[in-house]
Amino acid sequence: MKFTLSWLKDHLDTEADALTVAETLTRIGLEVEGVHNPAEALRPFRVARVITAERHPQADKLQVLTVDSGDGEALQVVCGAPNARAGLVGVFGGPGTYVPGSDFTLKKAAIRGVESNGMMCSARELQLGEDHDGIIELPADAPVGASFADFAGLDDAVFDVAITPNRQDCMGVRGIARDLAAAGLGKLKPLNIPAIEGSFDNPVEIRIDDPEGCPAFYGRTVRGLTNGASPDWMQQRLKAAGQRPISALVDITNYVMLDVGRPAHAYDLRELRGAVSARRAKDGEKVLALNEKEYELDGTMTVIADDAQVHDIGGIMGGEHSGVSETTTETLLEIAYFTPDNIARTGQKLQLTSDARSRFERGVDPAFLDDGLAILTGHILDICGGEASRLTRAGEPPVEPRRVRFDPNRTAALGGIEVPVDEQQKILERLGFRIEGSDAIVPSWRRDIEGTADLVEEVTRIIGYDAIPAAPLPRAEGVARPTATRSQMIERRVRRAAAARGLDEAVTWSFIGAEEAALFGGAPHVLANPISEEMKHMRPSLMPGLATAVRRNADRGATSIRLFEVGRRYLADAERPTVGILLAGDRTPRNWQDGKARGFDPFDAKAEVLALLDAAGAPTANLQLTMGAGETWHPGRSATLGLGKNILAAFGELHPRVAKALDLPTGTVAAEIYLDAIPASRATERARTAYSPPLLQAITRDFAFMVPADLAADNLVRAIRGADKALITCARLFDRYEGEQGLSLAVEITLQPGEKSFTDAEITEVSKKVVAAAEKLGASLRS
Structure with missing residues (x-):
């Protein structure tokens, strides 16, 4: 909403300068985005x-x-x-x-x-x-x-004020002046409503066939006018407000809309045929709007039409066919009240925005039809000349007075400010409310006021939010308890661990296109009012967004890309907290000897997954590895880590079909960690145990086994670790060799003595248990 200081002073009797006005607007809750002086x-x-x-x-x-x-x-x-x-x-x-x-x-x-x-x-x-x-x-x-x-009188500051959707009353200069007057910056001037009786009957029949979408439709005809250029003062104000002057009739309707927040429309009477009605559109009807675009309508939309065709998308935009021009000498003026919800739905369907829509969908003053039409007619007669008809009224606007309970004590309880009762009443009265006993009668232009708390907000903002005293929140005695949830703590630890390992965090959109969603099984949730068709589906995976970031970095010459994101996947049953990882390019720089660089492989992704799961508190020593992570992943170069059927992570290469569709660089590996699948530690609520390092030094023993080609190394390591759970504290694979005799896997085990050192006999006994456990899987000790 843009306006000039001189324009504001047409409604507000004040000596305040531009800076004071801007500061007061911000103080009472009307955000000033900018003030500039074209002079x-x-x-x-x-x-x-x-x-x-x-x-x-x-x-x-x-x-x-x-x-x-x-x-x-x-x-x-x-x-x-x-x-x-x-x-x-x-x-x-x-x-x-x-x-x-x-x-x-x-x-x-x-x-x-x-x-x-x-x-x-x-x-x-x-x-x-x-x-x-x-x-x-x-x-x-x-x-x-x-x-x-x-x-030239150009020394006139221009204000740009951001109007929130609930403040429909401030979509005109008059409403802003009212707020400033209530804040004590001046006195609101009486609104000049010209008395226009009309000298002849309106020749155009006006009726309503859609009372749900258009409860009230008022109009009158002006004949014998001259539609030339509007006055310089009006053109200057319209330009300051971001409007392009067109002609006197168009400029006057725009000026009235900006001045008092009342949209209106002027039709060229020569182009109308028969009665003019507010009705529902017929499915498939089309109209060429004033923006020179054609729109196809449906039966849920309210239009203004005559006996021949549609002339106006009701409350949003007029039609090109009946728009006024320089040759217009007779015009039909329309001022109507359109149902806000219906205007919003129509605008969303047609993807059509306008100044009129922004006001009607917020809710214009339903009691301002007569006065608004009088002001509009007065400007036209003054500027264009002519003769006005008597007024035609169709329908009744919803002007039933609304009562809200007024409790002055709630201002201190909810707003935090002690304001005398008489001062509260004066503030509300200056804003247009009437106080009757314990009730406040809401003015017709304040559709947003619904309860006592809204009255508290009105008083508080006019006093000024800066007047609310600062007060510390109450704090319970004793040791403070953590406020972060377990899920939040896990995300923090994972984010820090990933950054410490050299991964760069990415933050991508939660919305993706239909084709990207289909690669990951489709999106159960589709937005009804998306930013664009490419951002319509809630992501079932973090991979599409990360893939876009990988491509962007690769296009800019990045040779080693390590990205992670902590975000949400949106599945049919719930939102799932997830960590996504993509590694692309070179893992290591080029070697000075042969000039080659090593790329990433699935084992790099596995290493990142295990490190982050460990940081999150997952029992990584007990995780089971299963080959193949699903249809999205490469069937031979991917795996999952889990506890039984509970899958904690998937990693490896994406399926070639998916990688090609996402246009990922060759050799890209990925991983997803499902944070909500990590089981809570049983010791979470227990006291921390005292640190007690072992008294005796651990010993290690190496075993090399000839194993079947289809035996997973993880199964062998797991079996060896379980051979003697009391003494074997660690088992890890450290070598793989494949020769003429077959496949050999070497495993190192760690034995930790307790109160005394191991004897040779005890070590031999543990070794026998290890060999026996391996033999149950078809392995044999390598000779």
């Missing part, structure tokens, strides 16, 4: 008079002017404007002046061999309009040498 860029430009104008000796379309800019010294300026002539008073920019519309700084220059000291400016060059056919012409009595910005 600042035009300060160097001055009013100047052309003394002489002679033809350029080297160019027929150029003139050499002598210009008086008020310095007492005439300057020579080369000018190509067709209206440049002796005696003309215009706008001059001297050397060193920045021209905002052309984006360059003036300097002395020779143009076709003739020196030029600045330029006489057009409206476009000063960003005051689109006119570039000639230089600006000012009145002959304009003070030469004066600042053009001051002379």
